Amino acid sequence: MLTSQAFPENAARAIADDRLRAALGKVREGFGGARRQAAVDRLPEFEALRDAARDIKDHAIAHLDLYLERFERRVEESGGTVHWCETPGEARDLVLRLCREVDARMVTKGKTMIAEEIGLNPFLESHGIVPVETDLGEYIIQLADEPPSHIIAPAIHKTEDQVADLFHEHHRRYGRTRRLDDPGELVDEARQVLRRKYIEADVGITGANFLIAETGSTVIVTNEGNGDLTQTLPRRHIVLATPEKIVPTLEDAATLLRVLARSATGQEFSAYTTFSTGPRRPDDLDGPESFHVVILDNGRSRLVGGPFQDMLRCIKCGACLFHCPVYASVGGHAYGSVYQGPMGAVLTPHLVGLPAARHLPSASSLCGRCEAVCPVRIPIPRMLRRLRERSHSECLSPLPERWAVAAWAWIARRPRVYRLWARFLAGVLRTAAGRSGRLRRLPLSRGWTAGRDVPAPQGETFMDLWRRAGRDAA
Numbered sequence: 132m133l134t135s136q137a138f139p140e141n142a143a144r145a146i147a148d149d150r151l152r153a154a155l156g157k158v159r160e161g162f163g164g165a166r167r168q169a170a171v172d173r174l175p176e177f178e179a180l181r182d183a184a185r186d187i188k189d190h191a192i193a194h195l196d197l198y199l200e201r202f203e204r205r206v207e208e209s210g211g212t213v214h215w216c217e218t219p220g221e222a223r224d225l226v227l228r229l230c231r232e233v234d235a236r237m238v239t240k241g242k243t244m245i246a247e248e249i250g251l252n253p254f255l256e257s258h259g260i261v262p263v264e265t266d267l268g269e270y271i272i273q274l275a276d277e278p279p280s281h282i283i284a285p286a287i288h289k290t291e292d293q294v295a296d297l298f299h300e301h302h303r304r305y306g307r308t309r310r311l312d313d314p315g316e317l318v319d320e321a322r323q324v325l326r327r328k329y330i331e332a333d334v335g336i337t338g339a340n341f342l343i344a345e346t347g348s349t350v351i352v353t354n355e356g357n358g359d360l361t362q363t364l365p366r367r368h369i370v371l372a373t374p375e376k377i378v379p380t381l382e383d384a385a386t387l388l389r390v391l392a393r394s395a396t397g398q399e400f401s402a403y404t405t406f407s408t409g410p411r412r413p414d415d416l417d418g419p420e421s422f423h424v425v426i427l428d429n430g431r432s433r434l435v436g437g438p439f440q441d442m443l444r445c446i447k448c449g450a451c452l453f454h455c456p457v458y459a460s461v462g463g464h465a466y467g468s469v470y471q472g473p474m475g476a477v478l479t480p481h482l483v484g485l486p487a488a489r490h491l492p493s494a495s496s497l498c499g500r501c502e503a504v505c506p507v508r509i510p511i512p513r514m515l516r517r518l519r520e521r522s523h524s525e526c527l528s529p530l531p532e533r534w535a536v537a538a539w540a541w542i543a544r545r546p547r548v549y550r551l552w553a554r555f556l557a558g559v560l561r562t563a564a565g566r567s568g569r570l571r572r573l574p575l576s577r578g579w580t581a582g583r584d585v586p587a588p589q590g591e592t593f594m595d596l597w598r599r600a601g602r603d604a605a
């Protein structure tokens with residue numbers, strides 16, 4: 132359920148949640164940060180690879196129609212089918228129809244953000260089909276009945292203790308009554324429970340990191356091998372993807388894979404990189420009997436040719452989330468969207484409309500770390516600023532905020548007025564602060580002063596210092 136509208140309240144709740152803060156320590160302690168840097172340091176050509184990755188994505192996006200049509204032809208040649216959907220509703224109905232065609236009662240799912248985007252699990256459940264998540268993080272949050280809080284580490288907000296409680300509660304029905312607290316034992320138990328599901332499932336649904344136009348293949352990377360079991364054991368394999376996942380060639384996919392794993396988890400390569408090309412052939416040992424690729428647009432093609440086109444380069448590595456100080460403080464659920472952190476703050480307003488997500492572009496200090504680590508060099512801060520401007524010009528922010536910005540803009544365009552105003556304001560704040568030199572409250576800044584005091588300006592204004600330095604130098 133989308134709750135981006137309530138970001139300030141969500142964030143305040145998250146900051147007061149001690150358990151969440153303990154779990155988010157993993158982000159700060161280098162889940163992606165330190166490991167990514169170590170992986171980058173081991174690869175001298177990493178910056179050149181980032182340029183190549185950006186260029187591959189830009190080229191594919193500039194020729195989306197060409198490569199998507201080529202992909203469709205190759206999939207059909209290998210015995211599969213490609214379906215095109217405009218809206219989440221169309222995609223849900225189509226997946227249901229594909230499941231019903233094979234009388235599916237249970238589907239296993241490899242990690243797919245598109246399934247989250249279209250709310251697939253509750254939809255299938257409401258039609259009598261049991262979805263089972265097979266990625267360990269997704270499985271944990273499915274048991275907890277929560278949405279993911281990170282695009283590649285969906286259960287990063289959970290402590291080991293919480294996972295132990297969840298398994299203890301939900302695995303009783305499989306005769307497992309002992310509460311485990313060793314992480315290795317917990318993983319083993321999940322593996323044993325999930326093994327049966329892979330065998331019982333009628334349909335396997337996965338996402339795709341890339342679609343390769345040259346061969347009609349879909350690519351998925353995992354560290355648990357769950358993607359392979361999900362797509363090879365059931366009778367039908369359904370891939371959920373979006374158009375911008377297309378890349379021209381196998382070689383292009385290999386280049387992107389090299390930056391993806393390093394940026395995501397600091398690995399040289401993910402443990403499993405699986406290419407699927409059509410259904411099982413007569414001499415194959417395993418594989419699905421049928422292969423379907425569902426490509427959902429959901430407004431993405433509208434970004435092509437506009438100021439937010441660069442966002443379509445995103446390869447969902449999660450690096451911008453791991454490096455964002457706001458994400459590290461409030462976690463993913465505060466964003467109230469399937470996509471969180473800096474990339475989510477740009478993407479979500481385009482999927483659900485800016486009025487429903489107007490707070491997200493402001494959930495950033497604009498420190499620029501997201502852009503600095505993005506493997507495909509997406510200028511996220513620039514786009515966040517643009518969304519803030521749109522929010523202002525479309526009058527989505529409250530009236531006092533708009534007045535304050537308009538007054539500031541008026542003053543900032545008049546240097547003399549600005550200097551006088553700055554001198555006057557500094558004097559007023561110094562007087563109000565008195566001997567303590569700190570202000571506990573400021574008009575129009577209640578949110579800011581709720582958590583900290585404001586130091587009163589000291590000495591001269593910057594402009595006065597600047598002019599004096601100029602005079603002294605002369």
Ligand code: SF4
Pocket residue numbers: 394444445446447448449450451452474501504505506507508509
């Ligand atoms: S915006 Fe860049 S860093 Fe963030 S998830 Fe996408 S590719 Fe990764």
